[in-house]
Amino acid sequence: MFAVLASLAVFASGQTQAMPVIVPQPLSVKPAEGHFTIKPDTVIAAGKDCEAVARTLQEFLRPATGYALDIHGRGGKNAIVLRLKEKKERGPEGYSLKVSNDQIEIEANAPAGLFYGSQTLRQLLPVQIYRKAPVAGVEWTANAVTVEDSPRFRWRGGHLDVCRNFMPKEFVMKYIDLLALHKMNVFHWHLTDDQGWRIEIKQYPKLTEVGAWRKNTMTKYSPAEYTNKPAGGFYTQDDVREIVAYAKERFVTVLPEIEMPGHSQAAIAAYPWLGNDPTKQLDVATKWGVIENVVNVEDSTIKFFQNVLDEVMDLFPGSFIHIGGDECPKVQWKASEKAQAKMKQLGITDEHGLQSWFISQMDKYLDAKGRRLIGWSEILEGGLAEKAALMVWLGDDGAMQAVSSGHDVVMAQNSSTYFDYYQSKDKDKEPWAIGGFLPISKVYAYDPVLPKMTDEQSKHVLGVQFQCWTEYIRDPKYAEYMIFPRACALSEVAWSSKANKNYDRFMAGLPTHLERLAGLDVNYRKLDPPTPPPAATWKSGEMSEQFQTKTWDVTRSIDGAGTYNVEFQYTGGAHRLDIEWAEILQNEAVVARDAHKGTTGARDQGNDYTFRIPSVAAGAKFTLRASVRTDEGNDSNGEIRVSRR
Known part of the structure; x- marks a missing residue:
C-alpha cells in the first residue's frame, strides 16, 4: 500500500503527477504541476565557480539530445541554472533542485552538490537520455518537482579487484562513471595481490616486468581447473594519472590498495629478497585462496614498501592509502630466525604483534606525509595503529572494537557487501562465483551503523562500500553482471536517509532505473520474480x-x-x-x-x-x-x- 501511495502526488486541482524514480532516493521529493522541456536553444547558466560542473552537465545531455547547449554566465527563462549558495544544513555534497515551467535550478554549497544535482536531473528526463547517440522523437521533458537532498554517509564506495583478473583502463573509467551516477564517491582500486601487481613503480620495474604476469589462471577451486594460458597486465603511471583525473571530474576519490605483508607473492616473485627464503624463486601465484608466502620483516622490506608508497602518494592525492593487511599467515614468520630475532629485539611476544608492528611502520610513515592508513579487519590483530582506520569485512566484533577505541571504520562486511557472491540460490543457472548467497534484498537491508553502537560510536562510521573480488570474474561484462543491480541497492544504503529507505518503493522503481543502465550498455542481472520469505x-x-x-x-x-x-x-x-x-x-x-x-x-x-x-x-x-x-x-x-x- 505504501508503495502505491508513494508513487503518486495528488494536487488540489485533481491532477496527478507520477513520483519520479531517483536512485538513490533523495531526502525530499515534492512533485508539482507543470514541466520543463530542454530545447536546442536552452542554455546552462553558470558563474565561473560553477563552470566545471556546467561543462560536465553539457556533456551529459549532448549525446542523446544532439544539443550542444550554450553555457552562459546569467540565466533566465529556458535555462538550467547552476548556483553556489551556502545553506548549512545540506553540507558539502547536498543540493536543491527545482523544476518549473520556465527553468531548472540546481543550488548547492559546493561543486560536488551541483554535480549530484545534475545526476538527479538526468534521472528526471526520459531514460533515453543515457544513450550515446541522438535519439529521435523524444521530448526531453522533466516534470515539475522540488528536490532537497544530502547524503547520509561521507564514504560511499565501490571496490574493484584487478589483480585476480586484469580489467582494461576503459572499463575502469566506465566503472567510475557508474559509481558517480549512483552518487558514490570512493573508487577502491585493489592493485596488488598474490596473483598480480598492476601498478607501475619506477624504482622497482620488476614489479610489473615480472609481477604483472602469471603462467596460468584458476577457473574453479575444487577440484582445481585452469585456463592453461598466461595472463596479466598493468597500468602505467600515465594511465593512473588519467584515471585519477577522470575520477576527480566526477567527484570520485580513488583509493589505492597496496597489499602487505600478506597477499604479496607477486612482489616476492619479482624481488625474492622480500620473501622469508630469499634463495627460493617463486612464480606469481596461479591459484586462489590464502597463500603462506608473505614478505619478511627486515628493515630493507619496510623501506621497499615505503618507497612504493612514495610513488603511490605522488599519483593518488586522496587522504587515505589502503595497505591491505588481511589474511596474513604467520607460518613463515614462526619458522624464520630473522623474524623471531626481530620479535625479540622489539619485545614482541607473538606474530600477531609482529604484524601490528609492520602495519605501524606504514602508519607512522603515511602520517608523516599527511596521509592516513586504512586496512582490512585483520590489522586489529596485535593492536590497531594509532591513527589507522579499519575497513571491516568480517563480523561485528572488529567494528565494535575499533569504534569503541575511537578509530574510524568503513563498513564492508562480506555478508552484505561482497558482490562476488551468488545472486541466486539456483547456482546452476548463474555464472561461477566464489560462493555464498547475497540477494539484492539483503544488500538493501544492510545498515552500516550496528544496533549495538552508541551515538558517539556511530560518528566513527565513515560509510560503506561494496566489494567486487574477481577470482572467477574474468572480464568487464561478467563484473557488471555481478555488481548491478546490487550496487543500486547499496547506493541507497550509502546515500539515502534511514527514514527514507523503503524496499517496496525501491523495487517498484528499479525496472525504470535498469532501462537507464541498459542505455549505458551495462550487463546487469535481470530481476528475479518475487519469492516467499524463508521458513x-x-x-x-x-x-x-x-x-x-x-x-x-x-x-x-x-x-x-x-x-x-x-x-x-x-x-x-x-x-x-x-x-x-x-x-x-x-x-x-x-x-x-x-x-x-x-x-x-x-x-x-x-x-x-x-x-x-x-x-x-x-x-x-x-x-x-x-x-x-x-x-x-x-x-x-x-x-x-x-x-x-
Whole structure:
C-alpha cells in the first residue's frame, strides 16, 4: 500500500503527477504541476565557480539530445541554472533542485552538490537520455518537482579487484562513471595481490616486468581447473594519472590498495629478497585462496614498501592509502630466525604483534606525509595503529572494537557487501562465483551503523562500500553482471536517509532505473520474480563449533501430507554451517528424518534434506530439528527454506 501511495502526488486541482524514480532516493521529493522541456536553444547558466560542473552537465545531455547547449554566465527563462549558495544544513555534497515551467535550478554549497544535482536531473528526463547517440522523437521533458537532498554517509564506495583478473583502463573509467551516477564517491582500486601487481613503480620495474604476469589462471577451486594460458597486465603511471583525473571530474576519490605483508607473492616473485627464503624463486601465484608466502620483516622490506608508497602518494592525492593487511599467515614468520630475532629485539611476544608492528611502520610513515592508513579487519590483530582506520569485512566484533577505541571504520562486511557472491540460490543457472548467497534484498537491508553502537560510536562510521573480488570474474561484462543491480541497492544504503529507505518503493522503481543502465550498455542481472520469505534463519553468534541440536518452527511451511525439501542456505559470515542430520517433528513427535552430512558456505554440498510427511493433524505444530555446527568460529548467517516437492 505504501508503495502505491508513494508513487503518486495528488494536487488540489485533481491532477496527478507520477513520483519520479531517483536512485538513490533523495531526502525530499515534492512533485508539482507543470514541466520543463530542454530545447536546442536552452542554455546552462553558470558563474565561473560553477563552470566545471556546467561543462560536465553539457556533456551529459549532448549525446542523446544532439544539443550542444550554450553555457552562459546569467540565466533566465529556458535555462538550467547552476548556483553556489551556502545553506548549512545540506553540507558539502547536498543540493536543491527545482523544476518549473520556465527553468531548472540546481543550488548547492559546493561543486560536488551541483554535480549530484545534475545526476538527479538526468534521472528526471526520459531514460533515453543515457544513450550515446541522438535519439529521435523524444521530448526531453522533466516534470515539475522540488528536490532537497544530502547524503547520509561521507564514504560511499565501490571496490574493484584487478589483480585476480586484469580489467582494461576503459572499463575502469566506465566503472567510475557508474559509481558517480549512483552518487558514490570512493573508487577502491585493489592493485596488488598474490596473483598480480598492476601498478607501475619506477624504482622497482620488476614489479610489473615480472609481477604483472602469471603462467596460468584458476577457473574453479575444487577440484582445481585452469585456463592453461598466461595472463596479466598493468597500468602505467600515465594511465593512473588519467584515471585519477577522470575520477576527480566526477567527484570520485580513488583509493589505492597496496597489499602487505600478506597477499604479496607477486612482489616476492619479482624481488625474492622480500620473501622469508630469499634463495627460493617463486612464480606469481596461479591459484586462489590464502597463500603462506608473505614478505619478511627486515628493515630493507619496510623501506621497499615505503618507497612504493612514495610513488603511490605522488599519483593518488586522496587522504587515505589502503595497505591491505588481511589474511596474513604467520607460518613463515614462526619458522624464520630473522623474524623471531626481530620479535625479540622489539619485545614482541607473538606474530600477531609482529604484524601490528609492520602495519605501524606504514602508519607512522603515511602520517608523516599527511596521509592516513586504512586496512582490512585483520590489522586489529596485535593492536590497531594509532591513527589507522579499519575497513571491516568480517563480523561485528572488529567494528565494535575499533569504534569503541575511537578509530574510524568503513563498513564492508562480506555478508552484505561482497558482490562476488551468488545472486541466486539456483547456482546452476548463474555464472561461477566464489560462493555464498547475497540477494539484492539483503544488500538493501544492510545498515552500516550496528544496533549495538552508541551515538558517539556511530560518528566513527565513515560509510560503506561494496566489494567486487574477481577470482572467477574474468572480464568487464561478467563484473557488471555481478555488481548491478546490487550496487543500486547499496547506493541507497550509502546515500539515502534511514527514514527514507523503503524496499517496496525501491523495487517498484528499479525496472525504470535498469532501462537507464541498459542505455549505458551495462550487463546487469535481470530481476528475479518475487519469492516467499524463508521458513527460518540462523544468525551470527547462534551456533557453536561443536555439533549441537537446534530447532526452528516451520509450521507455516507445512500445508498437508506429502514430500518436502528443506534447504539450509548460508548467506554470509566468515564460517560455513555443517549439518549432521535433520528431522521433522509433528507436535513433538518425529515423523520424518534424513541423516546425511551436508555443508553450506563458500561451497554447498548435501545441504538439501528430504522428508516424507505421511499425514497432518488439524492444528499441528511442525518443528525442524537438526544437528549443526559452524567451522572454526560462529560468524555464520543463513536461511532455511521449505518447499513441497
